[in-house]
Amino acid sequence: MTQRKRQSTARQHDVTSTQEDNDVTFTQPSTSQVQRALENFTSDQVDYKTAEVVQYFLVKQQKKIPVRRADLIKNVVKEYRTVYPEIMKRATEMFEQVFGLKLVEIDTKNHVYILVNKLEAVDGCPQISLSNPKTALLFVVLGVIFMKGGVVREALIWNILKKLRVDPGEKHPEFGDVKKVITDEFVRQRYLEFVRIPHTDPIEHELRWGQRANLEVSKVKLLEFMGELHDQQPQSWSQQYRVAHSSQPSNNSNT
Known part of the structure; x- marks a missing residue:
């Protein structure tokens, strides 16, 4: 039983590692891929996920912690990764229109984002x-x-x-x-x-x-x-x- 449990744990660890690797090597879908993927979700579902992404950024913003795309996808976007560009588009608009914040990608290689205050200038x-x-x-x-x-x-x-x-x-x-x-x-x-x-x-x-x-x-x-x-x-x-x-x-x- 103990050995089986160890093997099961090892397999779970392998799966988790693979998922993390997939997050790191995430390839952003094209516009046409996003449009096709949007057919699998309602607008309300995408809006709800967008709100979760916005909340995630705002929590990090309180301590001025940059957000890695890999972490965002793994912890928040999850099964909505096929419509990630649409979610980020809506989140960007919400940051600017509601909070007066600008979403900036400060590291294009590792895809790291921060929020910059647009109101205090x-x-x-x-x-x-x-x-x-x-x-x-x-x-x-x-x-x-x-x-x-x-x-x-x-x-x-x-x-x-x-x-x-x-x-x-x-x-x-x-x-x-x-x-x-x-x-x-x-x-x-x-x-x-x-x-x-x-x-x-x-x-x-x-x-x-x-x-x-x-x-x-x-x-x-x-x-x-x-x-x-x-x-x-x-x-x-x-x-x-x-x-x-x-x-x-x-x-x-x-x-």
């Missing part, structure tokens, strides 16, 4: 709110990276934070474990990239802007924030000022 560029203490911490880190040309060694970040009386080696009353927030939480949220520097002993890392930061953070607003932090006018950093204003998106688009 500065000069046409969405930007994150500074009302949350962790967001202020993030702005400091992004600001240092921006001011230093786009990439910095982690040691520089820790030294600057210490000058601001935020010691990464101690538990902070508002941020908690500062190093973990920066190198884990902000990285998972795609605000930062934390990359190992080759051939360093002891091991060192460098920090860069992540994909979400490039989509959500206005460099003009960030430079204003750094000016307030250092009691200087943004124009006093002439190179960064030029970069910030040249990176602003055009407002001529009607999209």
Whole structure:
């Protein structure tokens, strides 16, 4: 009996692994395939599944966690995968019309999505709110990276934070474990990239802007924030000022 149970468990594990592999290698159906598949579902069924997808994204959005297509299909879409493009089309429209959010694919190779707030904008560029203490911490880190040309060694970040009386080696009353927030939480949220520097002993890392930061953070607003932090006018950093204003998106688009 025990051996049979082990064999059954092994078979179930194989099936689960195969399903997960299928999710990872999911091929998006063509328009004609979707149209044929839609005949197997009512419009209400597709709307209900769309609502589940929207809810899944919104839950992840609360913690700024990116969504992988493979996880979305495995955990939510499931047997509706043949009409996945139609579900995503309806979900995208709902995000924009109801929630003022834009669905963005930040990784086309691994199909990873995030939601960007379209309502809070500065000069046409969405930007994150500074009302949350962790967001202020993030702005400091992004600001240092921006001011230093786009990439910095982690040691520089820790030294600057210490000058601001935020010691990464101690538990902070508002941020908690500062190093973990920066190198884990902000990285998972795609605000930062934390990359190992080759051939360093002891091991060192460098920090860069992540994909979400490039989509959500206005460099003009960030430079204003750094000016307030250092009691200087943004124009006093002439190179960064030029970069910030040249990176602003055009407002001529009607999209």
